[in-house]
Amino acid sequence: MPRSQQQPKQLGLTRMLDQTDERLSQQLAFLTEIDKLKSVLRATTLCDGSRRENTGEHSWHIAMYALILAEHAKSPVNIDRVIKMLLIHDIVEIDAGDKPIHGSHDIAEMEAIEQAAADRIFGLLPEDQRKELRALWEEFEAAESDDAIFAKSVDRVQPVIANLETGGDSWLEYNVSRQQLEDRVGWKVAKGAPALWQHLQARIRNWFGARAE
Numbered sequence: 001m002p003r004s005q006q007q008p009k010q011l012g013l014t015r016m017l018d019q020t021d022e023r024l025s026q027q028l029a030f031l032t033e034i035d036k037l038k039s040v041l042r043a044t045t046l047c048d049g050s051r052r053e054n055t056g057e058h059s060w061h062i063a064m065y066a067l068i069l070a071e072h073a074k075s076p077v078n079i080d081r082v083i084k085m086l087l088i089h090d091i092v093e094i095d096a097g098d099k100p101i102h103g104s105h106d107i108a109e110m111e112a113i114e115q116a117a118a119d120r121i122f123g124l125l126p127e128d129q130r131k132e133l134r135a136l137w138e139e140f141e142a143a144e145s146d147d148a149i150f151a152k153s154v155d156r157v158q159p160v161i162a163n164l165e166t167g168g169d170s171w172l173e174y175n176v177s178r179q180q181l182e183d184r185v186g187w188k189v190a191k192g193a194p195a196l197w198q199h200l201q202a203r204i205r206n207w208f209g210a211r212a213e
Contacts, residue, residue, distance in 0.1 A: 102174035160185060
């Protein structure tokens with residue numbers, strides 16, 4: 001092959017390798033950044049009560065909840081999309097920190113911080129992955145699609161189960177009433193997985209009933 005024909009091919013290969021290197025660099029930068037989720041402590045403790053869970057652990061655990069409990073979703077869901085949502089739903093806590101649902105927060109300020117965090121963290125990825133994951137994160141936040149509604153339900157129910165296992169650890173810390181639990185958590189769980197919330201009612205009733213005695 002004449003040298004003049006070889007050069008364009010070599011240039012094309014070099015360009016392709018450069019693009020691959022850039023893509024890998026962006027992907028690895030993102031993966032390194034989200035390691036910080038393992039250092040974000042949440043209000044919920046582990047089921048054995050030994051320590052507070054971190055956001056990395058929480059994200060993995062609720063992804064497993066979705067995988068195992070998908071058959072109980074109120075509407076059919078795409079479990080692959082649900083798991084993706086749950087793995088990324090709290091990524092913004094790297095910058096924003098954990099905001100316990102039973103705590104008091106400035107909602108507008110919190111949303112602004114989380115949007116800025118999403119811009120920065122998803123912005124580390126190549127454009128196609130940035131758009132896909134940011135769209136899934138926004139879908140989860142909106143909680144309007146069947147996939148997002150079910151994802152929200154398992155996100156909300158995992159701390160409930162942890163509290164039941166630990167004797168109400170964070171419920172006691174935040175002085176949570178049964179009505180507050182229903183208003184802040186229960187309806188969201190029931191909207192996506194009604195059988196799951198119904199299944200927990202006896203344990204919840206017994207826990208709050210014992211406190212009232």
